[in-house]
Amino acid sequence: GQQLNQSPQSTFIQEGEDVSMNCTSSSIFNTWLWYKQDPGEGPVLLIALYKAGELTSNGRLTAQFGITRKDSFLNISASIPSDVGIYFCAGDYSGGYQKVTFGTGTKLQVIP
Amino acid sequence: GAVVSQHPSRVICKSGTSVKIECRSLDFQATTMFWYRQFPKQSLMLMATSNEGSKATYEQGVEKDKFLINHASLTLSTLTVTSAHPEDSSFYICSAKIPNYQETQYFGPGTRLLVL
Numbered sequence: 001g002q003q004l005n006q007s008p009q010s011t012f013i014q015e016g017e018d019v020s021m022n023c024t025s026s027s028i029f030n031t032w033l034w035y036k037q038d039p040g041e042g043p044v045l046l047i048a049l050y051k052a053g054e055l056t057s058n059g060r061l062t063a064q065f066g067i068t069r070k071d072s073f074l075n076i077s078a079s080i081p082s083d084v085g086i087y088f089c090a091g092d093y094s095g096g097y098q099k100v101t102f103g104t105g106t107k108l109q110v111i112p
Numbered sequence: 113g114a115v116v117s118q119h120p121s122r123v124i125c126k127s128g129t130s131v132k133i134e135c136r137s138l139d140f141q142a143t144t145m146f147w148y149r150q151f152p153k154q155s156l157m158l159m160a161t162s163n164e165g166s167k168a169t170y171e172q173g174v175e176k177d178k179f180l181i182n183h184a185s186l187t188l189s190t191l192t193v194t195s196a197h198p199e200d201s202s203f204y205i206c207s208a209k210i211p212n213y214q215e216t217q218y219f220g221p222g223t224r225l226l227v228l
Contacts, residue, residue, distance in 0.1 A: 033216065042118075042205045042219035043156070088155065090217075100146070100207075100217055102156045 004103035012109045020075045021106040023089030028069035031092035118220035132192045133223045135206030141186035142208035150203040162189040196227040
């Protein structure tokens with residue numbers, strides 16, 4: 001089946017720093033999604049990407065859909081303590097299946 | 113944005129009993145909903161796709177007789193864990209898509225199931 005590998009698995013950064021995380025796939029996707037999950041809660045959508053090469057921002061967050069359609073990255077600038085959480089990428093290949101495959105997750109910790 | 117709710121948020125049950133979890137789309141109609149399971153410190157794993165008015169599609173390795181899914185209306189899907197065992201303890205999360213509107217899934221807040 002499809003595999004989505006995220007890196008880093010976990011990272012600590014100082015408040016105010018930028019951080020990037022990326023996601024690679026063994027197969028292509030038509031849609032890339034980035035979610036944040038706080039402990040004990042469901043994932044919340046941060047950014048959705050629908051075209052190869054697309055670069056989209058949402059406040060301090062920027063994400064790009066890789067040209068090869070097999071990768072995506074998320075960048076968080078000027079981090080703040082509430083950015084702490086687990087970030088998941090997800091790929092959707094809607095070849096009639098409409099299923100989303102989730103990445104392995106990146107745990108972000110921000111040191112005040 | 114689209115809102116998805118789940119009930120209950122947390123449930124504790126005895127081994128051998130059945131537990132029903134509800135997933136509702138509050139401000140849109142969802143012809144398709146999805147059920148995921150998440151074990152501690154792991155990613156979300158898709159269990160099944162719930163289609164309104166038809167049978168659910170289960171992922172490989174997920175027992176359809178153990179995890180009963182009913183999508184009786186455009187705003188409600190239910191997951192029933194039958195004859196629950198301790199190994200079924202997990203975080204169950206549903207999601208829904210807005211029909212004909214891109215491919216974004218909106219997630220519920222999750223249900224924590226603990227089977228004693």
